[in-house]
Amino acid sequence: MHQVMMLQHWASQITLCTDGALTLSEETRALYARHNITIIETPLTALQGTDGHLECLVFADGRTLTAQTLFIMPHSVHRTPFAAALGCAMTEQNRIQVDALGRTTVAGVYAAGDAASMARSVAQAVAQGSMAGAGINYDLIQADFR
DSSP: OHHHHHHTTTOSOOEEEOTTOOOOOHHHHHHHHHTTOEEEOSOEEEEEEETTEEEEEEETTSOEEEOSOOOOOOOOOOSOOHHHHHTOOBOTTSOBOOOTTOBOSSTTOBOOGGGTOSOOOHHHHHHHHHHHHHHHHHHHHHHHHO
16 A cells, blocks of 8 residues: 555654455555554544544544544446456556557557546546557557558
8 A cells, every 4th residue: 555655754643544444464564563553444433523624533343543634545446347348458456457558458449547547637647648649649650551
């Protein structure tokens, strides 16, 4: 979980709350322990605060954790099997596998943005779309030149 590593640059105290949905390897647990990262695997049931400011997290077992900031890592699932139905290879993160020009593993099929990247950024999606457009143009020119 690269987010945990990145957060160490912004916070001196980090608690990873898995909500009971994540299995961490012993190696990862040891790494986090070396960096004083607390792990709570109990499901989260509520967030409490006043005037829109977070004050604490409440867990299913009744425990609470005082907190002023909460970062979340939502799990996203593409709701269409379109790419897989076309035969496109998928990554371990359930994204469409592409090369630098947006080409998938199926000739003539290109992908960019959230469908092909873990980045959740409009700017990156635009850049990837631009590269895919360049890839399409290049491939069409190559096909015509033969």
